[in-house]
Amino acid sequence: MQSDSVETLEDVPAIIYIMKRLKTKRKLLKILVATMCFLGAAQVAFRCQKTSNQDEEKSASRLEVVQKWSPFHVIRNQLNSSLVANSSADRDERPQMQLRLLSTHAANQTGAFCLDGSAPGYYFQPGVAAGLRKWVIYLPGGEACFTLEACRKRTLQTKGLGPGTTRKLANTTKGHALRSADKTINPEFWDWNMVEAVYCDGFFFSAGAVAVLRHASWFREQLPLTVNFRVFAASAAFPMLRSVRTGRFFNETTLFPAVIMHHAARSVPKACLQEADPSGLTLKCHEPFGLLQYQSAPLFVAGYVYDAWMLDNSLEARCTPKTCRGASEREGLKNLSREISETLPGLLKPQDGMFIVNCKKHFIITEHNTWTAGVTVQGVTAAKAFTDWFYGRGNSHRHMDCVTFQCYPNPTCTKARL
């Protein structure tokens, strides 16, 4: 089921999924977020009764799972009808991305709600001129809420990354990097239709492009084969390894309980359920490396050798090749860099591209300064690597940094934010 048998880009909406994730310095799980409440993800919404109850356990137990499944056609119809509305052909007059909320009725029909039961939404900016039929669909990244109580807290978070509600969102937002409507910042995609999902469901979409990798094959199936559908998974090029501290896997301690709570098992790629385990409780169906094996569309993967989220939460080696002292920490890091440099390339299809930098960081495409003038591998920025791959320019689309401890850190790591 390949999708690259496509004519010209003129006629083909291309859709890019992107996931980013944000982590505050102060609280690991607090800020986050992101995804499409209505994108076919299995959803759980918690109707949260706001309460001043100090007893966290008690208040968590009042949360009630109200919904769990959300099909894709709602957004697709919405996106179509927005095409009918004419946009200004003049870039300079293009507005910022505008918030669009689904009607409660539509949300009710699909079962897609935010954590607090509010209707999901997305920011949208119509394409112009040659971009009229092309689409960037962006799933902002973030952490997930792994417990009911954490999900409850998210419902009180009304703005920023990872709100658990759409009730108090800003009406507009400015697109950055690949979503920017500014030609000087985003020369290749500025005139496309831009969609940025509001991640209000708290589902486990953390660690970069996990949501993208979960849903891309399903999304591909919803579109005609003539559509040139391409997938960009940023900050998700890592495997889940055993914790160097406990020897246990992230799935055992944190992931699977959350998958069950969110009724998320069914939203993994169908092929993984069929091949691995119909219950969906298989690490392979949730970790980026496992999911890479189930991608039918052309894929570009960007990330770091030492993904900061992975190091903190999965490997639990909170150090770098320069600062790790313990033998098991150093061995854990060696194992990770070997997986990235040796296993990852083999998980990609011949037409796929990658951009891997020897840093301990997480963000790669969040803002334009880190996108177009950020980290480089042999002088190539992520933006150039990605667009060259996207448009089939150049020969090699696999940009793998020198991954040895001696090469750490890549001198441009300081240009990445977190």
Ligand SMILES: *[C@@H]1O[C@H](CO)[C@@H](O)[C@H](O)[C@H]1NC(C)=O
């Ligand atoms: C949206 O596009 C799809 C696929 O092209 C089409 O089947 C559907 O009828 C369209 N919906 C609207 C409201 O135009």
Ligand SMILES: *[C@@H]1O[C@H](CO)[C@@H](O)[C@H](O)[C@H]1NC(C)=O
């Ligand atoms: C959109 O603009 C074009 C060019 O100005 C015009 O031909 C077309 O009728 C407009 N469509 C709508 C739905 O207003």
Ligand SMILES: *[C@@H]1O[C@H](CO)[C@@H](O)[C@H](O)[C@H]1NC(C)=O
């Ligand atoms: C949602 O659907 C349920 C039944 O399916 C109905 O009882 C309820 O009134 C609906 N709510 C809205 C806002 O449409």
Ligand SMILES: *[C@@H]1O[C@H](CO)[C@@H](O)[C@H](O)[C@H]1NC(C)=O
């Ligand atoms: C968004 O726009 C609506 C309608 O124009 C307005 O009622 C609402 O107050 C605005 N919200 C914010 C947060 O500005």
Ligand SMILES: *[C@@H]1O[C@H](CO)[C@@H](O)[C@H](O)[C@H]1NC(C)=O
């Ligand atoms: C977690 O993943 C590992 C590696 O795939 C697997 O061996 C282990 O059985 C999984 N744990 C659970 C609870 O399924």
Ligand SMILES: *[C@@H]1O[C@H](CO)[C@@H](O)[C@H](O)[C@H]1NC(C)=O
């Ligand atoms: C590193 O990988 C090897 C081989 O898979 C494994 O035996 C070892 O336990 C790993 N080391 C750590 C610290 O996880």
